[in-house]
Amino acid sequence: MFGQGFEGVQTTGRESRVIDFQKVAYSYGGGELLSEVSLTLAPGSFHFLTGPSGSGKTTLIKLCYGELLATAGRVNVFDADVRSLSRDGVAAMRRRIGVVHQDCQFLDHLPLAENVALPLTVSGREASAADLADLLTWVGLKPLSAQRPPELSGGERQRAALARAVIMSPDVILADEPTGNVDWEMSQRLMQLLIELNRMGKTILIATHDLNLIRSTKSQVPARVLRIRNRRLQLAGSDL
Numbered sequence: 001m002f003g004q005g006f007e008g009v010q011t012t013g014r015e016s017r018v019i020d021f022q023k024v025a026y027s028y029g030g031g032e033l034l035s036e037v038s039l040t041l042a043p044g045s046f047h048f049l050t051g052p053s054g055s056g057k058t059t060l061i062k063l064c065y066g067e068l069l070a071t072a073g074r075v076n077v078f079d080a081d082v083r084s085l086s087r088d089g090v091a092a093m094r095r096r097i098g099v100v101h102q103d104c105q106f107l108d109h110l111p112l113a114e115n116v117a118l119p120l121t122v123s124g125r126e127a128s129a130a131d132l133a134d135l136l137t138w139v140g141l142k143p144l145s146a147q148r149p150p151e152l153s154g155g156e157r158q159r160a161a162l163a164r165a166v167i168m169s170p171d172v173i174l175a176d177e178p179t180g181n182v183d184w185e186m187s188q189r190l191m192q193l194l195i196e197l198n199r200m201g202k203t204i205l206i207a208t209h210d211l212n213l214i215r216s217t218k219s220q221v222p223a224r225v226l227r228i229r230n231r232r233l234q235l236a237g238s239d240l
């Protein structure tokens, strides 16, 4: 599937923890938004992140790939302290992490296929036409390869964002509300793609408000549910 370039999962085995937070705090300048957050994502694990709107889910995801730096505590990614990484080190770390952003932004003047290939293009590599075609087929967007992003539906944009996040064959996928603004059927379809990626060995963290989606996914994959409540991160129990 996806040819050599995409299938070459380089994960698991090298590190025992792909992301590790130790007593992490974050503040945007006012009071602390996140406090004493400890979190370990083992290779190949599947986690949901939930919590009320404004509780800090996006913020926590940004801390996972060094977009934000903890104001206290330590964030290790692939066994390296994010704070100690050089610029090249940060770039290398980010190549191993695919992010599906909440707002799914694209370059509207470029066709869908070029948008999906963009992470490769900006890193000076060229997408193999066969790999790109396989990836677009996998997300069900091959017939729309030449469309511009404004011509796509919400669900198509979400799937394109997922394809773009995985084109570098990352070890970890961080998805921030990847099923926001799509109906139940499309949410299920997107979730199947994420489950498939997890079965290929990828580590998955998904921020979502959708408890029904969490329940239906947990029946298919051993997912753990983390919840932000009162600035702290907890493991959610059977109360979901």
Ligand SMILES: Nc1ncnc2c1ncn2[C@@H]1O[C@H](COP(=O)(O)OP(=O)(O)OP(=O)(O)O)[C@@H](O)[C@H]1O
Residues within 6 Å of the ligand: 028, 033, 051, 052, 053, 054, 055, 056, 057, 058, 059, 060
């Ligand atoms: N750059 C910023 N500067 C200052 N405050 C910010 C910034 N980004 C986010 N915030 C604030 O931090 C809080 C947490 O935001 P965040 O986006 O992490 O929450 P969330 O749980 O992802 O919310 P939602 O579920 O609504 O997407 C919010 O009150 C938000 O307004």
